[in-house]
Amino acid sequence: NAGVMQNPRHLVRRRGQEARLRCSPMKGHSHVYWYRQLPEEGLKFMVYLQKENIIDESGMPKERFSAEFPKEGPSILRIQQVVRGDSAAYFCASSPDREDGYTFGSGTRLTVV
């Protein structure tokens, strides 16, 4: 049973480009969460999704950021027109149910140059 799979592991984008981060949850997990870890800061919640539904996006910046978890395929975190301040590690986690603990992926480290 593979863990939470994130790709790419490292992503370099120029300012103004788009970044697409992918996350495949553990088999049997229907709850997906995205977190961001800025340098020297703790992990901050961004968005919680179930299949085809955004449940809570209270941590997502209002502009340029979007997330989806389609019926088929991985969850995607999309950042449009990236800026230097978007450079961070982005982690995806999944859980089978609300009562269970999270399992995290290895993260995608985004660098904006």
Place this chain on the structure above:
Amino acid sequence: KQEVTQIPAALSVPEGENLVLNCSFTDSAIYNLQWFRQDPGKGLTSLLLIQSSQREQTSGRLNASLDKSSGRSTLYIAASQPGDSATYLCAVRGGSEKLVFGKGTKLTVNP
């Protein structure tokens, strides 16, 4: 608004020492609390999950306790080893689905 604090921010101990990492949270209405380990440049590895109805959980040399009423949890590491060097993160889950993380304790175990 839930806030999670971890003390100390950094800790350096000699190999073999027993140690305690502390975590406090401001809102005692939690669903569960989870301790993670993060190695530099890596993801998070779950160590222990304590449900709100539980007082402690144990896994090998690790023991985590939870005192919900006082808003505190401790992670006890017995007989520390250099391989235990990492950042330890505490996270609480309240009524919403999100985890609220502390900033972590960076542990260094010296051979």
